[in-house]
Amino acid sequence: MSDRIIDAHIHLDRYAPDDRSLILNNMNDNGVDALVSVSGDLDSAQKNLQMSRDDSRVKPAIGFHPEQELPTDEDVADLLALMDRHRYDMVAVGEIGLPYYLEQEGRIASREAYMEVLEAFIQKAVELDKPIALHAVFDDAPMVCDLLETYSTSKAHFHWFKGDWRTTERMYRNGYLVSVTPDILYKTKTRNLAATYPLEKLMVETDGPWPFEGTFKGKMTHPAMIHQSVQEVAALKQMSVGEVYDELYNNTCHFYELNTG
Known part of the structure; x- marks a missing residue:
């Protein structure tokens, strides 16, 4: 298993059909055992x-991505009902969180309304005993930590995390996991996070089809890029590559309760 990987956070439904087929068809050749595919809304979750029914290596999460127009009460109710119906098919509640970028652009009317939606999904995750895949960056992360603490859950995965060190230390104390993207090859903040966050609480992701720069500029985001991320984590932590592969893989399997056999 020392060179096998799991993409802990990808939007597989958002790829063009041909690109999605390419990813699925060459997963084994690229050492990829599973994809945790998060959802953005009801249609995304159904896809x-x-x-996942077509290919068991796709591990679906159900959620509502916060960087979009606020969902209606009916939208939220439909997603919560879908979670109830598919509690044994989904591996997590996600992607959920707060609309940091929309707020920076002045495009939201009520942060409190987004907080209420997030709280409803966290409550459902606790009820179903499911992990949570989170979009909570910069100043939003402490508020999300507050909610997680209110519901006494440590089953939280902060993907693409960007935040201050005080929040990072709080997240580790609470047992939350973080994941790093291929921007670890060129982003100082990501490199610092990977170097300092304990390996037993780290995972790796692509957040595909989000594009990357550096050596990946102009390329379709592919889970195989994670191999370079793993090698970079090992270099930053001054550990053997094989040990880091195994730890990251096991962390993801344990957190999402994945069966990759």
Whole structure:
């Protein structure tokens, strides 16, 4: 297993059909055992569930991505009902969180309304005993930590995390996991996070189809890029590459309760 990987956070439903087929068809050749495919809304969740039925290596999460127009009460109710129906098919509640970028652009009317939606999904995750895949960056992370603490859950995965060190230390104390993207090859903040966050609480992701720069500029985001991320984590932590592969893989399997056999 020393060179096998799991993409801990990808939007597989958002790829063009041909690109999605390419990823799925060459997963084994690229050493990729599973994809945790998060959802952005109800339609996205239904697509992820269908992809999982077609290919068991796709591990679906159900959620509502916060960087979009606030969902209606009916939207939220439909997603919560879908979670109830598919509690044994989904591996997590996600992607959920707060709309940091929309707020920076002045495009949200009520932060409190987004907080209420997030709280409803966290409550459901606790009820179903499911881990949570989170979009909570910069100043939003402490507020999300407050909610997680209110519901006494440590089953939280902060993907693409960007935040201050005080929050980072709080997250580790609470047992939360973080994941790093291929921007570890060129982003100082990501490199610092990977170097300092304990390996037993780290995972790796692509957040595909989000594009990357550096050596990946102009390329379709592919889970195989994670191999370079793993090698960079090992270099930053001054550990053997094989040990880091194994730890990251096991962390993801344990957190998301994945069966990759």
